[in-house]
Amino acid sequence: MSAYLRVFRTLLDRYGPQRWWPGETPFEVMVGAVLTQNTAWTNVEKCIANLKAAHWLEPDRLATAPLPRLAAYLRPVGYFNVKAERLRSYCQWYIERGGYSALARLDTAALRSELLDVKGVGAETADDILLYAFGRPVFVIDAYTRRLFGRLGLVRGDESYETLRAHFETSVVRELARESAFAEDPETRAVAVFNEYHALVVIHAKDICRKKPRCPQCVLSASCPAQLRTPTRT
DNA sequence: ACCCAGGGTCATA
DNA sequence: TATGACCATGGG
Numbered sequence: 001m002s003a004y005l006r007v008f009r010t011l012l013d014r015y016g017p018q019r020w021w022p023g024e025t026p027f028e029v030m031v032g033a034v035l036t037q038n039t040a041w042t043n044v045e046k047c048i049a050n051l052k053a054a055h056w057l058e059p060d061r062l063a064t065a066p067l068p069r070l071a072a073y074l075r076p077v078g079y080f081n082v083k084a085e086r087l088r089s090y091c092q093w094y095i096e097r098g099g100y101s102a103l104a105r106l107d108t109a110a111l112r113s114e115l116l117d118v119k120g121v122g123a124e125t126a127d128d129i130l131l132y133a134f135g136r137p138v139f140v141i142d143a144y145t146r147r148l149f150g151r152l153g154l155v156r157g158d159e160s161y162e163t164l165r166a167h168f169e170t171s172v173v174r175e176l177a178r179e180s181a182f183a184e185d186p187e188t189r190a191v192a193v194f195n196e197y198h199a200l201v202v203i204h205a206k207d208i209c210r211k212k213p214r215c216p217q218c219v220l221s222a223s224c225p226a227q228l229r230t231p232t233r234t
Numbered sequence: 235a236c237c238c239a240g241g242g243t244c245a246t247a
Numbered sequence: 248t249a250t251g252a253c254c255a256t257g258g259g
Contacts, residue, residue, distance in 0.1 A: 037241040043257060044240090078256040082242085122242045142240055160248095202240050 002175035003154055004168070008193065011200035015207070018199035021132035023048075026100055027059060033128040034087050034120065035077045046076040059099065063091035086120025093118045108136045123161040131198070137190040139168040140198040144205045172197070 022041070023029040028048065035044045050073040051057040056065065071084040093114075097103055103111060108130060115126035123141070130136040141164045150157025155164065173190055184192075 033240090036239090038239060038254090039241085040239045040257070042239095046257095076256060078239090079241095079254045080256080082254055086242085120242065124241065128240080140240085144240070198240085205240080 002171075002178070004171050005175045005179070007149075007152070008172075008197050008200070011204055012196065015200055015203050017196060018203055020195060020199035021128070023132075026133040027094075028057060029133040030090065030094070030129050031057065031062075031087065033125050033132070034090055035074065035083060037079070037083070037125060039077045039079070043076045043078065047074050050074075050076075059091045059094050062087055063095050082120070089119050090121065104134060108138065111136070112138075123165075127165070131191070131194055135191055137169070137187050137194060139165055139172065139194045141165050141168070142198070142202070144201050145198070148201060148204070169194075 021029045021032065023032050031051070032044055032048065035047055048057065051062075054073060056062060056070075056073065062070070065084075065088055067081070067084050067088065070088060071080045074080040074083050074087070077083060094103075097114065103114070106114065111134065112126055112130055115121050115129060116123070121129075127138045127140045130138045131140055141161055145168075146155070146157040146164070149155045155167065159167070169190075172193060173186065176189055176193065177186070
């Protein structure tokens with residue numbers, strides 16, 4: 001089996017399917033994607049709970065929200081002034097563009113372009129939304145992905161976001177095409193694997209890197225000097 | 235007390 | 248194109 005699928009299988013065997021993204025609706029996924037920027041997910045959960053309790057977890061409500069009050073609900077995620085503005089401008093765009101059903105009619109390239117035009121939505125947030133809210137075949141690149149595959153020696157890690165995304169997408173799709181055990185069409189298969197793959201990378205980071213004492217095989221934490229180059233043996 | 239967290243924008247060279 | 252400053256709370 002090829003390198004990227006071997007890593008995928010190893011993580012899947014260890015942790016099982018993650019069923020991402022955590023969130024009950026596509027809109028909640030979008031909100032979480034904005035709020036989790038450089039922030040621990042446990043803090044995001046508190047803010048989602050705040051918004052739900054206030055009945056503010058709706059596009060119309062957030063699009064017209066007074067920034068000071070919205071920022072107060074968002075306090076636990078940090079950067080709350082910045083994120084209040086980002087979340088509100090995202091919802092304004094979301095409503096202007098016709099909401100989910102209208103956006104879902106766009107092809108993936110057009111939808112990404114629209115997302116990137118929203119202030120506060122960068123490459124990773126856009127891809128989180130494309131993959132986990134719209135079900136598009138996009139491989140999300142984050143700091144964990146760079147660290148893990150960099151330390152595995154499969155990439156350098158300092159490539160541009162788009163370079164890495166194209167690399168992972170083509171590599172995984174190519175490796176999947178050699179598998180004969182799948183019946184679905186290639187795009188459905190890619191979405192399912194990209195979805196699980198990113199989730200497993202993040203779960204692996206939370207599992208390994210946060211333990212104390214730190215796991216000596218850790219390849220994800222920035223503060224862990226250990227190098228693990230053969231984690232994919234089965 | 236220090237480091238890190240499922241980034242992004244803006245100013246500068 | 249590529250760094251660096253900045254945003255800011257919460258848990259280890």
